Amino acid sequence: MTVRPTLAVVGATGAVGTVLLRILSQRADIWGDIRLIASPRSAGRKLAVRGEEVEVTALAEDAFDGVDIALFDVPEDIAAQWAPVAAARGAAVVDNSAAFRRDPDVPLVVPEVNPAALRRRPRGIVASPDCTTLTMIVALGALHAEFGLRELVVSSYQAVSGAGQAGIETLRRQLSLVAGTQLGTNPGDVRRAVGDGTGPFPEPVALNVVPWAGSLCDEGWSSQEMRVRDESRKILGMPQLPVAVTCVRVPVITTHSLTVHARFEGEVTVGKAREIIATAPGVVLCDDPAAGEFPTPADVVGTDPTWVGRVRRALDDPTALELFVCGDNLRKGAALNTAQIAELVAAEKA
Amino acid sequence: MTVRPTLAVVGATGAVGTVLLRILSQRADIWGDIRLIASPRSAGRKLAVRGEEVEVTALAEDAFDGVDIALFDVPEDIAAQWAPVAAARGAAVVDNSAAFRRDPDVPLVVPEVNPAALRRRPRGIVASPDCTTLTMIVALGALHAEFGLRELVVSSYQAVSGAGQAGIETLRRQLSLVAGTQLGTNPGDVRRAVGDGTGPFPEPVALNVVPWAGSLCDEGWSSQEMRVRDESRKILGMPQLPVAVTCVRVPVITTHSLTVHARFEGEVTVGKAREIIATAPGVVLCDDPAAGEFPTPADVVGTDPTWVGRVRRALDDPTALELFVCGDNLRKGAALNTAQIAELVAAEKA
Incomplete structure (x- = not known):
């Protein structure tokens, strides 16, 4: 296409979504519109991408109208529900959750390793692997x-x-509890200090x-x-x-x-x-x-x-x-790999 | 022997030695005298073992006179020098360093696994394995x-x-520097905060x-x-x-x-x-x-x-x-295994 493709980021306010917006701002800019989509409670927030403030819209069927490629960085159950909706509206979906990774009709792609797997995607969905x-x-x-x-x-x-984010906050809170102490040398002392705060x-x-x-x-x-x-x-x-x-x-x-x-x-x-x-x-x-x-x-x-x-x-x-x-x-393990896949998909349409 | 054996702990003031004194105070007491030996600069200090204060004596040849079993919890070079001295003075030596572990004439013993290896120890020395x-x-x-x-x-x-002990102090110092911060998410931020303090x-x-x-x-x-x-x-x-x-x-x-x-x-x-x-x-x-x-x-x-x-x-x-x-x-990985070996050696003499 001569018109630059429209990209949607679903889950733009999450831990991976935040890193993805930074990555989209750093990589060669091949995109037309970049739409930010999140849960209704985040709708109306403004986030920076490519140096501009963009307003977050609520996840809904018509949010995908006119979208060429949709990147999903949301929990598995949300992806399972909404990725097919986006695909049905004509968007090529790149999903970062585990929802479709084992589906034989969904390619699991790492651009440096198996880019050719992108070719066959009967469901209109591509999965990105787990971070590990x-x-x-x-x-x-x-x-x-x-x-x-x-x-x-x-x-x-x-x-x-x-x-x-809950994992990060849990470790930071626990570190504040154990720093400056003599904990870690007696049975159960760390567990007692942390209490129920295992996140x-x-x-x-x-x-x-x-x-x-x-x-x-x-x-x-x-x-x-x-x-x-x-x-x-x-x-x-x-x-x-x-x-x-x-x-x-x-x-x-x-x-x-x-x-x-x-x-x-x-x-x-x-x-x-x-x-x-x-x-x-x-x-x-x-x-x-x-x-x-x-x-x-x-x-x-x-x-x-x-x-x-x-x-x-x-x-x-x-x-x-x-x-x-x-x-x-959060980068190659999640956001970067989905951005790379989206770039490959955009290139095939070009 | 009907007289209880005399035990010497060489390196009594170190990280492993400290744990060993605690272990000797907890296990069945089969020992007569327990002598505490350390470097000359620690001589004169008093340490608790079996509920009594015992004065630390300086490492020297005559420190081993009358010792039946000597446990060495000292750096490899000190063990290499002094374990043969203790053995020559008639003590059965149990060494926790790497100095003798690969010597074919020194058995490497884990009491639960290969107690029979104790039988052949032509140098009068038994080695205890590495903690890992x-x-x-x-x-x-x-x-x-x-x-x-x-x-x-x-x-x-x-x-x-x-x-x-230097490893423990290094981690505690670094934890105090990173707790309560947002470090750990940008390249090199932890390294800059820690500076030269990698111990x-x-x-x-x-x-x-x-x-x-x-x-x-x-x-x-x-x-x-x-x-x-x-x-x-x-x-x-x-x-x-x-x-x-x-x-x-x-x-x-x-x-x-x-x-x-x-x-x-x-x-x-x-x-x-x-x-x-x-x-x-x-x-x-x-x-x-x-x-x-x-x-x-x-x-x-x-x-x-x-x-x-x-x-x-x-x-x-x-x-x-x-x-x-x-x-x-520090326990089974070091002090406990040497104490168990010493008990086996004491039992064969009984």
């Missing part, structure tokens, strides 16, 4: 293209903002790590763990890939970290792996322990790429690599 | 006895007290995780990672066991956590695994996610056992188990 999957999948996609993945064993160090987490998260994220699935797995397995398989087009995941929440505000044990089809070398990581789009190699260089959330937060460090070949298996990977869960 | 190894090895020893281990993939969530860690540890522990070994491995591999193999008597480890520091005061992907010789069942974990000495099963039950450092700190939760069979490999394991790194 996105922390590693760009780097793993590049390594898979060269070496051929055979197995993944993954452990997560997940930031509290993965549980939304969206089942245990205190300050001075603690909590081996749980999401809801309970079959046989003791968490929904977060199942997502990483299911989504990695779908994105890589490997429905049988063995993936073992344990997800753990840590007291970090934003940026997920993962340890990855990745086994490939044949022998790998660290030299070649580092070369792939250093040259893959969207991935940064940060790996010089002698100089104290490895990625940590404190340095990665606010940046776009996947940062990869601690690249080692398993000492007892020449086909396996060990990695430590960090990514901002 | 000890976090998982009692539970893994029990599972190995039933299922036969084939491979381990381990990621750690290590507490700052593993880096001694024994290469990066800020508050609101962060740091994928590094120990010194740099060959091919990018950390000494902490090599220890977990070498020590697990030695304790289990499996010199070829494939072990892949990534060690990460987290902002927890005390209690290490590990995720463990353990592959066995044949099919495993979660039911049998849970039964083994629930009945193994020194291990507690804490695994009911529906009720919010899994181990976390906040609950485990100050306790003796290895706590095991999140017991799952790998979805894509019926021979593998996933576990989340917590243990107090």
Whole structure:
């Protein structure tokens, strides 16, 4: 189209929506109108995007009239209800929730890894993966293209903002309670100090790590763990890939970290792996322990790429690599990936 | 001996020594004299053990005269120098440092796993494993006895007290700087707030995780990672066991956590695994996610056992188990294991 496409951001006032507006203001501006949509109680608020104040309108059927692409950053149940409405009104929908990720008629897209999957979208909806999957999948996609993945064993160090604004506020409140104290050395002392204030987490998260994220699935797995397995398989087009995941929440505000044990089809070398990581789009190699260089959330937060460090070949298996990977869960882990998908969709229409 | 044995605690004033004195005051009292030994600058201080004040004496050759068993909780270089001196003076030495752990003439002992290894100690020295190894090895020893281990993939969530009192003070100081702020959402903001105050860690540890522990070994491995591999193999008597480890520091005061992907010789069942974990000495099963039950450092700190939760069979490999394991790194991870070894040595002399 010669007219610039109209973009709608649904959930513009949320934690991810807020980051998305910042990202839309920073990236090359390909958009005509940008409409901001949120729940009726946020309607009328004004938010800045591309340096202009834009008034938020209430989520309603006619809010999608004339919209070319709609980005949904809302809870799963809202997305399940409203994404088909937007699609029926003619908008191409990019959804960041889990509502459609497992639907065989909805592609699950990471632009650096499987952009071709965009082509077939019979429901008019494209899904963006979970933030934990996105922390590693760009780097793993590049390594898979060269070496051929055979197995993944993954452990997560997940930031509290993965549980939304409530997660951030919970950690900040708990930190204020434990800072300046001698807590953390006697059984239950942190729990007593925190009391009922565990927010969206089942245990205190300050001075603690909590081996749980999401809801309970079959046989003791968490929904977060199942997502990483299911989504990695779908994105890589490997429905049988063995993936073992344990997800753990840590007291970090934003940026997920993962340890990855990745086994490939044949022998790998660290030299070649580092070369792939250093040259893959969207991935940064940060790996010089002698100089104290490895990625940590404190340095990665606010940046776009996947940062990869601690690249080692398993000492007892020449086909396996060990990695430590960090990514901002609100940027590439959520808002950025949806913006990138929207840009790809806009480009096909151009 | 009918006379109760004389015990010497070398390094009585350190972080582990302090916990050891508490443990000696809590366990069944089998000891005659307990002598407290430390560096000359601590000599003359009085410390409580078994409800009595005991004066600290300076580390010197004649400090070991008449000592039956000497527990060393001192840095590696001090242990390397002084443990052989104590042994030459007739004391059975139990050393908690890394100085002798890889020596083929020094047994590396975990009383619940390989007590028989105590029998052959030609140098008169017994080594106690690293705290990270000890976090998982009692539970893994029990599972190995039933299922036969084939491979381990381990990621750690290590507490700052593993880096001694300086580690604790560093995290507490950093927490005071970040609590009550909005830090943790912009690149480098935590690092700027912390400045040079990273203490024994290469990066800020508050609101962060740091994928590094120990010194740099060959091919990018950390000494902490090599220890977990070498020590697990030695304790289990499996010199070829494939072990892949990534060690990460987290902002927890005390209690290490590990995720463990353990592959066995044949099919495993979660039911049998849970039964083994629930009945193994020194291990507690804490695994009911529906009720919010899994181990976390906040609950485990100050306790003796290895706590095991999140017991799952790998979805894509019926021979593998996933576990989340917590243990107090100053108790079973250090002081308690040395006290247990000393009790075994005392019992053989009785």
